[in-house]
Structure formats: C-alpha cells, structure tokens
Amino acid sequence: MSNSFTNFLETKILEHVFTNTPYTPPPTIYLGLFLDEPDESGSGTEVSGGSYQRMAVPLTVSGNTVTNDDIVEFPTATSNWGTIVAGALFDAATNGNMLVVAPLQQARVIETGDVFRFRWVT
Numbered sequence: 668m669s670n671s672f673t674n675f676l677e678t679k680i681l682e683h684v685f686t687n688t689p690y691t692p693p694p695t696i697y698l699g700l701f702l703d704e705p706d707e708s709g710s711g712t713e714v715s716g717g718s719y720q721r722m723a724v725p726l727t728v729s730g731n732t733v734t735n736d737d738i739v740e741f742p743t744a745t746s747n748w749g750t751i752v753a754g755a756l757f758d759a760a761t762n763g764n765m766l767v768v769a770p771l772q773q774a775r776v777i778e779t780g781d782v783f784r785f786r787w788v789t
Contacts, residue, residue, distance in 0.1 A: 670769040673755075674707045693758035696766070697721035698739055698787060701753040709765040711753070717746030717779070721760050724787060733767075734788045741783040748777035754785060 672680070682688035699721045705711025720742065724735045755768040769787070777783050 670767060671707055672767055673705075673709050673765045675709060675764045676766045677707070693763075695723050695760075696726055697757045697760050697763070698724045698735075698785065699755050699757055699765075700741070700748070700751045700783065700785075701755060701768075702749045702751065704753040704770050705755055705765060705768045707768070709768075711755070711768070713755075714748045714751065714777075717744045717748055718742040719744070719748060721757060723760070724756070726756075726787070732788065735786060737786075739785045739787070741785075744777050744779055744781050744783070746779055748781075748783075750774050750776050751783065754787065756787070 679690040683690040700714045700719070702712040702714060722739050722741055724739050725737070726733050726735050751771060752774045753768060753770045756766045757763045758766060775783065
C-alpha cells in the first residue's frame with residue numbers, strides 16, 4: 668500500500684467540493700505509529716504503552732507533496748514498542764480521526780531505550 672487518504676478524509680473532501688459541506692481542517696496534525704499497516708478505513712494496531720504518544724507534526728504543502736519541516740522525535744521507549752511498519756496522521760492527540768496512512772520504507776524494531784525519529788513525506 669502506498670500513502671493514502673483514509674475513507675474519512677476522502678469523504679470530507681468530496682462533501683466539501685461537491686455538496687458545499689464545510690470541512691474545517693484540524694489546527695494540529697498528529698503522527699501515530701503502527702505495528703500493522705492500517706487500511707483506508709482506519710483500522711490497524713497503534714503502538715501503546717512504554718511512553719508512546721502521538722506527536723504533533725507541522726506540515727508544509729508544496730505542489731502535491733506534503734512534508735514536515737523537522738524530524739519528529741518520539742519519547743524514549745520505556746518498554747518494547749514492537750516493529751513499526753507504518754505511520755498515520757490524525758486530527759487529535761488521542762482517539763480522533765485517521766487522515767492519511769503511509770507504510771515505512773523499512774520496518775524498525777523499537778526496544779526499551781530507543782528513540783524513534785520520523786520525517787513525513789507524502
């Protein structure tokens with residue numbers, strides 16, 4: 668799977684464009700990490716525990732590419748997080764709606780004491 672809008676975001680954009688239903692983008696976008704690759708419905712197993720938390724990520728749009736200006740650094744893992752295979756952008760720090768999902772180019776095992784760093788490009 669390549670980088671993909673979720674069904675939630677696709678619907679919001681289509682409603683905004685074709686039915687004049689306003690969509691207000693969230694003021695802050697958060698990056699979450701996954702142990703299995705979510706599909707467009709937003710399923711998947713997000714990392715939990717061990718000091719894990721979604722991280723706010725400032726994004727820049729240039730043409731049809733979205734990137735974050737700086738590398739996002741997650742807190743030091745205080746327990747094994749497992750093998751990270753994908754990242755997703757959310758409209759909230761907890762719960763909320765998944766907006767975009769992307770597989771990592773290479774899976775990475777995060778163990779106690781590791782720090783995961785990530786730069787989003789889609």
